[in-house]
Amino acid sequence: MEHLIKQYTLDAGALEIQYIEESFGEFPRKKTATEIMRRLGDRDFLILMAEAPLSDDPMGTVVPVSFKVVHELRAHETDPKLADLVARLRDAIEFEGRKILYSWIGGTRSDWRGQGHFRALTEETEVWAHSAGYHEVLVKTKNRFYDMRGTLDTLEFDVVKFEPHQTDNRESKVYLSKRLTSDVLRGHTSRRTLTRA
Numbered sequence: 001m002e003h004l005i006k007q008y009t010l011d012a013g014a015l016e017i018q019y020i021e022e023s024f025g026e027f028p029r030k031k032t033a034t035e036i037m038r039r040l041g042d043r044d045f046l047i048l049m050a051e052a053p054l055s056d057d058p059m060g061t062v063v064p065v066s067f068k069v070v071h072e073l074r075a076h077e078t079d080p081k082l083a084d085l086v087a088r089l090r091d092a093i094e095f096e097g098r099k100i101l102y103s104w105i106g107g108t109r110s111d112w113r114g115q116g117h118f119r120a121l122t123e124e125t126e127v128w129a130h131s132a133g134y135h136e137v138l139v140k141t142k143n144r145f146y147d148m149r150g151t152l153d154t155l156e157f158d159v160v161k162f163e164p165h166q167t168d169n170r171e172s173k174v175y176l177s178k179r180l181t182s183d184v185l186r187g188h189t190s191r192r193t194l195t196r197a
């Protein structure tokens with residue numbers, strides 16, 4: 001299967017993500033376009049969406065079905081949330097003198113899951129990140145996000161830190177990362193076409 005991937009600019013991408021996240025029942029706190037623009041406005045980022053045809057549409061209309069947003073994570077952040085993230089990971093990730101990419105948000109609409117869209121977005125991100133000189137990509141999830149944990153396992157992310165929740169282990173945080181070597185790129189399997197929105 002050839003995956004159709006579109007790279008977005010910040011303004012257009014932020015609106016598309018706000019829109020696509022409306023179709024995810026499992027995210028209680030959906031990101032707004034304003035929040036996305038504030039986070040990404042002064043940093044290196046990549047917004048990608050995979051598009052696929054609507055199953056019952058005779059016109060073959062193509063819609064965004066999967067998305068992924070990654071951004072740089074600096075050793076010395078001023079944004080409180082990102083500064084907190086870096087502080088939590090100082091014992092697990094080497095930040096100084098290395099380029100770290102944070103895989104912030106992403107997902108695939110339920111009707112299109114299991115078709116390789118998220119792998120395609122992940123592999124396209126890794127190609128971009130490797131050529132931009134990133135050393136490692138980091139992602140955070142929770143114990144209870146079993147689909148995401150299974151997927152990250154298949155995509156060969158390694159657990160670098162586990163933060164137990166005090167009362168509910170399903171809420172415990174799991175941090176994973178992947179070092180971006182050329183071997184990683186050689187291991188890619190998806191077929192993709194990239195266009196710019």
Ligand SMILES: CC(C)(COP(=O)(O)OP(=O)(O)OC[C@H]1O[C@@H](n2cnc3c(N)ncnc32)[C@H](O)[C@@H]1OP(=O)(O)O)[C@@H](O)C(=O)NCCC(=O)NCCS
Nearest residue numbers: 107108113114115116117118119141145147148150151154
């Ligand atoms: C996790 C998620 C993004 C996967 O998207 P997807 O488009 O279905 O993933 P893909 O089809 O590209 O699968 C990629 C690989 O992961 C594997 N995989 C997918 N879902 C899996 C699951 N639930 N358990 C185990 N492995 C899984 C696939 O088999 C595939 O491996 P392969 O390429 O070797 O065959 C999607 O299920 C989702 O959006 N879930 C909800 C999001 C979520 O939980 N977010 C929590 C915040 S972190």
